[in-house]
Amino acid sequence: MQYTEIMVRYGELSTKGKNRRSFIDRLGTNTRNALAGFSQLEIKAHRDRMHIQLNGADYQQVAERLGKVFGIQNFAPSIKVARDLEEVKKTAVAIFQEIYRAGMTFKINTRRSDHNFEYDTNEINDMLGGVILENFPEIKVQMKQPTVTLRVEVRLDGIFLSYEQIPGAGGLPVGTAGKGLLMLSGGIDSPVAGYLALKRGVDLEMVHFFSPPYTSEQALNKAKDLTAKLAPYVGKIKFIQVPFTEIQETVKRDVPASYLMTIQRRFMLRLCEQIASKRKALAVFNGESLGQVASQTMESMAAINDVTSMPVLRPVVSMDKNDIIKIAEEIDTFELSIKPYEDCCTVFAPTAPKTKPRIDRARDYESKLDVDGLISRALEGIKITEISSDDHFLNSQEESFAELL
Numbered sequence: 001m002q003y004t005e006i007m008v009r010y011g012e013l014s015t016k017g018k019n020r021r022s023f024i025d026r027l028g029t030n031t032r033n034a035l036a037g038f039s040q041l042e043i044k045a046h047r048d049r050m051h052i053q054l055n056g057a058d059y060q061q062v063a064e065r066l067g068k069v070f071g072i073q074n075f076a077p078s079i080k081v082a083r084d085l086e087e088v089k090k091t092a093v094a095i096f097q098e099i100y101r102a103g104m105t106f107k108i109n110t111r112r113s114d115h116n117f118e119y120d121t122n123e124i125n126d127m128l129g130g131v132i133l134e135n136f137p138e139i140k141v142q143m144k145q146p147t148v149t150l151r152v153e154v155r156l157d158g159i160f161l162s163y164e165q166i167p168g169a170g171g172l173p174v175g176t177a178g179k180g181l182l183m184l185s186g187g188i189d190s191p192v193a194g195y196l197a198l199k200r201g202v203d204l205e206m207v208h209f210f211s212p213p214y215t216s217e218q219a220l221n222k223a224k225d226l227t228a229k230l231a232p233y234v235g236k237i238k239f240i241q242v243p244f245t246e247i248q249e250t251v252k253r254d255v256p257a258s259y260l261m262t263i264q265r266r267f268m269l270r271l272c273e274q275i276a277s278k279r280k281a282l283a284v285f286n287g288e289s290l291g292q293v294a295s296q297t298m299e300s301m302a303a304i305n306d307v308t309s310m311p312v313l314r315p316v317v318s319m320d321k322n323d324i325i326k327i328a329e330e331i332d333t334f335e336l337s338i339k340p341y342e343d344c345c346t347v348f349a350p351t352a353p354k355t356k357p358r359i360d361r362a363r364d365y366e367s368k369l370d371v372d373g374l375i376s377r378a379l380e381g382i383k384i385t386e387i388s389s390d391d392h393f394l395n396s397q398e399e400s401f402a403e404l405l
């Protein structure tokens with residue numbers, strides 16, 4: 001079946017009251033960005049639906065990209081027919097010839113946006129139902145949960161038929177919740193936290209701390225590749241790499257081992273706060289999950305949060321590891337996350353980190369460090385790149401070498 005158009009239904013947008021128009025405009029822009037490679041498409045985001053005219057573009061390829069745009073509840077590929085009921089009947093029969101299976105039930109569901117059309121919705125339902133029953137004597141009409149619902153939409157420019165509804169990505173259009181920073185390590189959890197934040201409409205920029213020579217170029221590339229995996233949900237993502245070596249060396253030298261993790265994290269958060277204020281981000285997201293490792297207790301979170309009044313949001317905080325892994329597999333970050341490249345936190349991880357660090361102790365240890373100098377030097381070394389889904393950074397030769405180690 002040669003589809004001519006995709007009809008897109010919005011998800012939660014319909015509940016957004018006065019903001020609805022700006023949400024729809026944003027969804028229109030995000031959809032245009034996601035489908036930018038298909039120059040022949042015409043995309044119109046109306047109040048209650050979006051229509052994408054294919055103009056010959058490959059439906060499957062368009063659908064694959066469209067399925068990653070947040071804010072879409074579902075979409076239906078449709079066939080445009082002239083406003084002539086004989087043509088509609090012919091197309092309806094052709095559709096059922098393609099999809100008919102023994103035992104199938106169906107119903108016809110007609111809507112009219114053109115109320116001057118010569119037949120009303122009940123008449124159209126009856127006529128089309130009749131022609132299907134004539135051509136497929138075994139098929140049965142069923143109003144509740146039929147196998148197939150043939151949707152017919154009468155518009156001014158034609159009549160549109162569709163029978164499939166593809167689930168969309170759900171959530172809210174990226175950008176409608178404002179900008180945030182994601183602390184992205186090379187692990188399993190932070191890319192999943194990023195995906196969940198994007199899904200709630202947050203426009204994310206990635207912040208990655210790296211510590212050469214203790215961490216390799218490949219570890220940095222792994223974080224960039226993880227960013228590329230999240231890019232299809234937004235188009236392009238800014239990747240902010242922050243040199244962390246001097247801070248880690250200083251903390252390792254001057255702070256008791258049991259507080260190393262806490263103090264390192266406090267530095268990370270201070271840096272994020274400064275970056276956020278420069279880049280107009282409203283919150284910091286990370287991949288912490290309660291109780292998963294020593295540093296992820298409530299006491300530890302409190303000791304880390306102590307350095308900022310900015311919201312620190314943890315989308316996976318109450319999720320079980322298996323559920324996080326399930327999402328990581330769905331968004332195709334899992335295989336990359338388990339590749340054996342070192343993270344700056346693990347390189348400098350103490351053998352026995354404090355599970356219940358005290359805020360007063362953390363403050364006291366830091367009072368002996370040149371916190372402002374360390375922060376400003378790290379900020380000076382920041383490099384920002386823009387990453388899209390087609391980018392690849394991990395060098396495959398070195399990669400196979402690392403796997404042999």
Ligand SMILES: Nc1ncnc2c1ncn2[C@@H]1O[C@H](COP(=O)(O)OP(=O)(O)OP(=O)(O)O)[C@@H](O)[C@H]1O
Nearest residue numbers: 183184185187188189190207208209286287288345
């Ligand atoms: N090098 C880094 N750069 C940026 N953020 C980091 C880095 N290392 C850790 N983080 C942040 O701190 C969180 C907790 O890190 P930790 O290593 O304790 O946890 P984890 O369970 O291994 O998480 P992940 O799987 O995301 O690495 C991470 O989810 C991430 O948000």
